[in-house]
Amino acid sequence: MAISKQDFEKLKELVRDICGINITDDKFMVIERKLESFLSIISSQNFNEFLEKLALPSGFLLREKLIDVITTNETLFFRDVHPFETFSTIVIPRIEDLLKSRTDLSEGKFRIWSAGSSTGQEPYSIAMLLNEYSEKKKTLSPDKIEILASDISSSVLSRAISGQFNSSQIKRGLKPYFLDKYFQKSGNKWVIDEKIRNMVEFxxxxxxxNFSILGKFDVVLCRNVLIYFDTQMRKNVLEKINRVLFDGGFLFVGASEIIMDFESQFSSERNGSTIFYRKKLSETDSHPAIQSL
Ligand SMILES: C[S@@+](CC[C@H](N)C(=O)[O-])C[C@H]1O[C@@H](n2cnc3c(N)ncnc32)[C@H](O)[C@@H]1O
Incomplete structure (x- = not known):
C-alpha cells in the first residue's frame, strides 16, 4: 500500500506526539517500506483507519508496535570506547568521593541512569566497569550501586532483561577479557553473568x-537518543534530565551530539576525546563538596 504525502505528514505528527521522534522527509521511503509489512500484519488496508485506531486509548498495543517500527535500536557494548574510559577513570572515583559526604535522599547510593538503553549493551557495559572497580578498589561496595536502564520500546527491553546476546552482538565492542569473565555460552546465545544482570533494573x-519521580542521579547517559528528536523536544528532555541530576552530576550524550545553548544548566568538560557535561550548581541548593574536576 502506497502512503500519500498527506498521510505521511499525519503519521509524522502522531509519532511526534507519541514519543517525540522527529521523522524527517528523507525517511519517507524507509518508513513506507517498514509500514507496508506492519500494515499487512495488522490487516489494515486503510491508512486513515489505522491512524484513527492508533490515536484511541485502546490503541496502546498498536502504538507499541509502531514504536518498534519507528525507533532505531542500534547499539553495542562500550560504544565509542573513550566515554567508558572516562567513566572509569574520572567519574567513578569522583562520585565515590562525593558519596562519603552525602547525606541526602539517595542514601549514599551511586545512581546511574541509561536513558534510551535499547537492548542493554550500554547499561551492562557500565555495570561491568563498576564491578571491575569495586573488585579492585574494595571501597565501592556493589550494594551502593543502582543502575536504571530505560527505553520506550518494550520489545528491546525484554531482550535486554533476558541478558542474552547473539554472536554478532557479542563480537561488537566486547574485549576478550569481558567476554571470558562475564558471559557464558548457551546454545547459540551468550548469557551475561547473573551478578551483572542483577545490577541493572530495566x-x-x-x-x-515527566520522570521526576525517578529521584536524583549522579550520572545520566542519554546517548544517541536526542538525535531523533526535534529542537524543542531535545530542549525539554535536557531540562528534565538537568532536574534529575544531583548538582555536579554527569551527563553523557552520543559522540555526535553536542549540547548547545545550555550554558546556564550544564558546564562542558573534555577528557581526551570525550566531551561530557555536568549540572551546574544551583544557587539555592549548592553543595560545598562539589568542585569542578
Ligand atoms: C540508537 S539507540 C541508542 C542506544 C544506546 N544509548 C547507545 O548509545 O548505544 C536509541 C534508543 O532510544 C530509544 N528511544 C527513542 N525515543 C525514545 C523516547 N521518547 N523515550 C525513551 N526512549 C526512546 C529507542 O527505542 C532506542 O532504543
Missing part, C-alpha cells in the same frame, strides 16, 4: 513524560 520510560 523500566519502560518514555522521555516525553
Amino acid at each position: 523500566r519502560r520510560i518514555n522521555l516525553i513524560d
Whole structure:
C-alpha cells in the first residue's frame, strides 16, 4: 500500500506526539517500506483507519508496535570506547568521593541512569566497569550501586532483561577479557553473568513524560537518543534530565551530539576525546563538596 504525502505528514505528527521522534522527509521511503509489512500484519488496508485506531486509548498495543517500527535500536557494548574510559577513570572515583559526604535522599547510593538503553549493551557495559572497580578498589561496595536502564520500546527491553546476546552482538565492542569473565555460552546465545544482570533494573520510560519521580542521579547517559528528536523536544528532555541530576552530576550524550545553548544548566568538560557535561550548581541548593574536576 502506497502512503500519500498527506498521510505521511499525519503519521509524522502522531509519532511526534507519541514519543517525540522527529521523522524527517528523507525517511519517507524507509518508513513506507517498514509500514507496508506492519500494515499487512495488522490487516489494515486503510491508512486513515489505522491512524484513527492508533490515536484511541485502546490503541496502546498498536502504538507499541509502531514504536518498534519507528525507533532505531542500534547499539553495542562500550560504544565509542573513550566515554567508558572516562567513566572509569574520572567519574567513578569522583562520585565515590562525593558519596562519603552525602547525606541526602539517595542514601549514599551511586545512581546511574541509561536513558534510551535499547537492548542493554550500554547499561551492562557500565555495570561491568563498576564491578571491575569495586573488585579492585574494595571501597565501592556493589550494594551502593543502582543502575536504571530505560527505553520506550518494550520489545528491546525484554531482550535486554533476558541478558542474552547473539554472536554478532557479542563480537561488537566486547574485549576478550569481558567476554571470558562475564558471559557464558548457551546454545547459540551468550548469557551475561547473573551478578551483572542483577545490577541493572530495566523500566519502560518514555522521555516525553515527566520522570521526576525517578529521584536524583549522579550520572545520566542519554546517548544517541536526542538525535531523533526535534529542537524543542531535545530542549525539554535536557531540562528534565538537568532536574534529575544531583548538582555536579554527569551527563553523557552520543559522540555526535553536542549540547548547545545550555550554558546556564550544564558546564562542558573534555577528557581526551570525550566531551561530557555536568549540572551546574544551583544557587539555592549548592553543595560545598562539589568542585569542578
Ligand atoms: C540508537 S539507540 C541508542 C542506544 C544506546 N544509548 C547507545 O548509545 O548505544 C536509541 C534508543 O532510544 C530509544 N528511544 C527513542 N525515543 C525514545 C523516547 N521518547 N523515550 C525513551 N526512549 C526512546 C529507542 O527505542 C532506542 O532504543
